[in-house]
């Protein structure tokens with residue numbers, strides 16, 4: 001129970017990597033505030049409670065510009081200031097460059113880059129205040145963890161994902177500055193850069209199964225054949241890396257991107 005007493009706010013916690021992370025952090029003793037668009041958040045909360053964990057669902061479309069601030073306020077009012085934030089809410093909008101429209105472009109920048117920016121803006125005043133309050137009492141504030149999810153598309157590019165790759169690369173840049181600004185207040189910011197993890201997001205869609213273009217997220221699945229481990233990852237393996245960054249085992253790790261890809265070792269792999 002290494003996260004006993006901690007509060008973790010997880011976006012996109014209803015499915016995939018977010019749901020596995022919710023279950024893992026709850027199993028380690030954290031109170032998990034599970035956000036998602038729909039009743040999936042409620043289902044994850046129920047499954048955590050059924051195994052003796054603590055959890056509450058916060059249903060909201062995190063893309064609404066005011067939603068990140070509202071979500072943080074709701075979390076604080078109902079449970080207390082989160083110690084851990086994991087932004088897992090996400091989707092893709094793949095197309096070749098010349099076919100990609102403005103909505104596809106901007107939706108990726110919104111969900112993968114602007115939303116974590118807004119979540120950080122909402123949390124920072126509370127987290128800084130906690131640190132400043134601790135100083136006169138000569139107590140050190142416990143580390144607060146801000147974690148975003150990136151993709152190997154940020155590093156290697158991926159045909160059909162100019163929007164997604166750019167947004168994910170931006171999120172890796174974002175956490176480096178958050179780490180610098182947050183460091184003096186013991187706020188740590190990191191990213192996990194996943195390769196191919198077995199979720200709804202990477203499931204092969206019917207049109208692609210029938211010989212569609214094989215772009216974007218389908219291509220990402222093909223990355224798996226090039227990994228040292230020669231397979232895609234499970235959501236439990238994905239959540240293990242997020243747990244590491246959320247736990248006290250990583251209290252001297254900040255501004256980093258941890259790649260969890262089964263060993264995508266470049267052209268020689």
Ligand SMILES: NC(=O)c1ccc[n+]([C@@H]2O[C@H](COP(=O)([O-])OP(=O)(O)OC[C@H]3O[C@@H](n4cnc5c(N)ncnc54)[C@H](O)[C@@H]3O)[C@@H](O)[C@H]2O)c1
Nearest residue numbers: 012015016017037061062063089090151194196197199201
């Ligand atoms: N699966 C992979 O291989 C992989 C690889 C690299 C990065 N990622 C990233 O991991 C994150 C999670 O993806 P996943 O594979 O678990 O996908 P998923 O589809 O299984 O889960 C994503 C969850 O986010 C929720 N969501 C989407 N938009 C939302 C919104 N506006 N507000 C609230 N919730 C919203 C969805 O409802 C869903 O429950 C994403 O950022 C994705 O880009 C995934």
